[in-house]
Structure formats: structure tokens, C-alpha cells
Amino acid sequence: MMNIFFVWIFFFFVISFTTLINFFYIKKYFSQLSQLQKSYLNYFIWLLSTCVFVFLLWIYFFYYYNILIANRKILDFGISYVIDHILSLDNILIWFICFEYFNIPINLQNRILTYGVLGSFILRFFLIMLSYWFLLHWNWVIFLFSCILLFSGLEMLLIKTDNNITDNIFLIFMMKYFNVINSINSEKFFLYKKNILYITPLFLVLVLIELSDILFALDSVPVTLTFVKDPCIIITANIFSILALRSIYFIIFNILNKNFYIKSIISIIVMLISVKIMYENYIYILENNIYIFIAIVLFLFLTFNILKKYFFR
Template sequence: MNVSVLVWVVTCAVILGLFVFDFYAHVRVPHEPTFRESAIWSSVYIGLAVVFGLVVWWLWGGEFAGEYFAGYVTEKALSVDNLFVFTVIMGTFAVPRAFQQKLLLIGIVLALVMRAGFIAVGAAAISTFSWVFYLFGIFLVLTAVKLAKEAGHEKEVEEKRDSRIITLVRRLVPTTDDYDGDRFLTKVDGKRVVTPMLLALIAIGFTDVLFALDSIPAIYGLTEQPYIVFTANAFALMGLRQLYFLIGGLLDRLVYLSYGLSLILAFIGVKLVLHALHENTLPFVNGGQHVAVPVISTGMSIGVIGVVLLVTTVASLARTRGQAKLT
């Protein structure tokens, strides 16, 4: 896949422009978005992601478009898992609903910047050391096991993690428990102090780093093209703010989503290990020769990811049907 510097620059400029538009059109004036507003703009960003995939198909062919769509769906599913954590953070710091949009948008931009760094490092490592796929694969399998064990206890895990981070921050800088609008810093008795808004943003930023460690190896299991990895991540993160408000009440009902995501990560991990074996150059594995193993196609990956997400979503909604009636 040949992507010129000009295409990279234009793509980054368009993505940056979309985030700037989102800020000035929806976030600059604090308010709680309505269901209608969230639904419309979620649809718009999903539509843009699909249109971009068709552009990839037109310019570079169906194979790369398939890799993009597989990566986009995977990253979007992992992003929904982010929303669980964002909900916990918002609740922990009692962030007013009207101010949550600002936190989410800044957090999403930070997430994309950090993922861009991980993408660059990953691309450099893959181009230099083919055995990196072994590490990515094993890491994803271990992450899948960890995610499955924590399923149902995400809130407790995140609260403990946030508590440690914020305790450290409070030791280093003066803070206040009171909000001053949507400001990150304010003055108390003439001294500049950190508000809960900034503490919540720090918690979101640290969480973004942890999620990037999972998501970047996962998408590199679906494509080796840095351009596709970056754009799939960018479009998956776009609209995440609107999705937070759109399905906020539905998140508690997706009780099996973590199990589904753990299966997807494990599947991609196995795919990475198989790919590493197929491209093997390690002298202590089969004498440094390629190993004849099955190769999982992009089409099969899309199928497995789609089926797992569909089954876990339907099963979750069926399991919590009574909860929906009570609410």
C-alpha cells in the first residue's frame, strides 16, 4: 500500500478539522446533549467512517478496504469498552453532565495522539523485527485472559486504579473538591489549585494509555499498514463522545461485552502467532525456516469479529431484559 506524504498530511488535517469542528459546534458551550443530537452525530461519524472505507477501496483495492473495516469494527468495539471506564470516572468525580462533553473530547484527542505514537513505534518494530508478531500475539492472548477474569468487576478495578493515580496527584499539587464551571484550574484563597475536572482528565488520560496498549497490537493483527491502523483508530474514536450519551443507559446491560472482547483479542492473538510462524526467522523455531501453518484471511477475521459481537450483544440484552423493564 503506497501512501504518499501528501495523503498523510491531508488525512491528518481533515481529522484535526473534524475535532475542531466538533469542539466549536457542540462542546464549547457546556450542555448535556439530547438523545436526538447524539443519535444524529453518531450516525454522521459512522457514515464518514464507511465513506472513508469506500475511498480506500477505490484507491487501493478491496483487500486493504477489508483490512480497514475489520480494524474499524474491532477498534469501535474496544472503544465501547472505554465507555464503561469513562462512566466510572465521571461517577467517581461527580462530573456534572453539562461538563462531561469537554472531558470526553479532550480525552479522545489525547487518546488519538498517544495511539499515533504507539502506531509509529509498532510500525518501526514490525518493519525491523518480524518476531515482534510473536510478542504482540502472546500479549493479546494474556490480555484476553485478564479481561475475561475481570469481566463483571470492571468498576472495582477501575476505581482502585483511579484512586492510586489521584492520590499521587493530590500529593504533588494542591487540589480542591469544588468545581469552578468547566475550568481545570481555579483560585482558592489566592492560590491556584487543580479542580476535579483536571483530576478526571488525568484519570481518562492514564486509561487511554492502557487501552492503547491493547488496541494497537490488536489492529496490527488485522493489517500491517500504518495508514490503515491510524485511520481506523481515528474514525473509531470519532463520535465516541456522542455514543457515550447515546447508549449511556444501555452500557449496564452489555454484561457479556467484556467476554466477547476477550474472545476477539484472543482470536487476533492466535492469528498474530500463526502469522509470525508463517514468516518465522527465529533460528530456534524450526531452524529459522517458515512454518507451514493455516493463514487466517481478512474475510474470516471480519466474520469472527462480527459474529462474536452480535452474539454477545444479543445475549447481553436478552439476559438483562427484566432490568430494562424495571428501569
């Protein structure tokens, strides 16, 4: 059995090096850029670092195994990466709603998302390993996952989401049992005033984002595990996807109309995958056909959305 120790070395090296570039080089030499331009630059850097890691990964598997296994591992990485990107669109909309509701400035949004990234790393790692362990010991769990996905897809398609988070159970609980400051006067998550600990809106948004990420991961992780069986590939692809998406999250809705059919498209993809999981033991469905169908749905969605935005205002 091959030792994947070097895979993790490659992973941590690329992540650390890219993080240092983002935190020091860009801040020092590109401080004159707008927040939007910095986000484009950060996104490009993370995509480039992902390509570097994929190249190192391919070399590693090619050296220890053969070119067929190397190509398969890279394909698995790409599948995990793209699935996480697609299903993250709906989750990113929740971030927008939270930031707008609490009127969080852009510079503080980056601080919140930085801590949110760390929380997501830990969450995804344990959730992926737990799901993988369940699938190894109880095969019927995959059918349960598919039912959850189908229900989630139908819920997104048929139930209209209310963008008002005033009735959120977590917010009601925090407002009732903790001292919460409504104004944003600093970048701190907690403040001491007259020997009393207060919670700031930044902390509330951070927890809401982490809670939304948990709910999102409950959908995305089972979907990925139906296509990719290697937890190492899934974990690394998920982390690279999270870093790339959170670097450019508000650009996604700067390009697309965020009130358009994002939920409908995601729900169709989720339901398609759930049906594929349910009936793959009875009906033979080529994975390539699933990928082609998803690509067609996304292409039509992007094309129609761009036409609607620029030609049918």
C-alpha cells in the same frame, strides 16, 4: 512508490469539515435537542464523514493502482475501524466509572472528552508508528505482543474488576502531593485561590481517561497491526473510530446493560486473536474465518443481551 500526500489531504479536509459542522451548525440549529439526541446526531455525522473518506480513499487507490488494491485498502480500513470499536467498549466503561465517581455533569463531560480526543490523537500516532517500526526491525516482537494480548484476555476473563477507583495510585499521588478541590464550581481544570494553584476534579478525570487510553492502546494497536500492515490506514481508521465513539459513548450503555458480559466477550476476542498470532506460522488460519467467528460472537452477545434486558428482567 506512491505518494500518500493526497490521502492526508482528504483526511484533514473531512475531519476539519465535520468538526466545524459539529461545533457550529449543530450548536446553533439543534440546541433544543437533548444531550442524548445530539450524541446520536453527532455519531451519525461522524459515520457519514467516515464513509465519505473511505469513498475518497477508494477512488485514490483505484486511480493510482487498481481496483484490487483499492478494495484491499478499504477492507484494511474497515478492519482497523471495527477492531478499535470492539476493544473500546471496555475502555468506555472506565470513562463512566470516572465520571460517576467525581459526579461530573454531562455538559462538562463533553469538555473533558474534547481534550481527551486531542491527547488520543497524539498518543495513537506515536504508538502506531513505534509499534510498526519495531515490527519492521524485529519480527519476534509480534510474538511478545501476542503474549501480552493473551495475558490481558485471561486477566479480563478471570479477574473481577473493582469499579471503585479510590485506591487508584494516580489519585492517591495527586491527593497527597497537590492541592485538589473536591467541588466542581466551574469548567476549568485549574483554579487560583489566594495565590495558590488548585487542581479540579475535571483535570483528574482527564488524566485518568488518558491513562486508560494508553493501556487500551497497548492492546488494540498490536491487534490491528496483525491484520493491517499500513500505518497510514491504521492511524486514519483509529482517529475516525475515536471521534465516533466519544461522540456517543454513553449511548452504548444506554442500549446495552453495562453490567453484562462485556469484559468476557472482549477477552474471548482478544485471546482468539492472540492465539492466531502465535500459531499462524505453524497452522494456516484463514483471516475470513477469524472475522466470521468474531462476528458470530458479537451477534450472540448482542442478541442474548437484548433478550436479557427486555424479556428476562
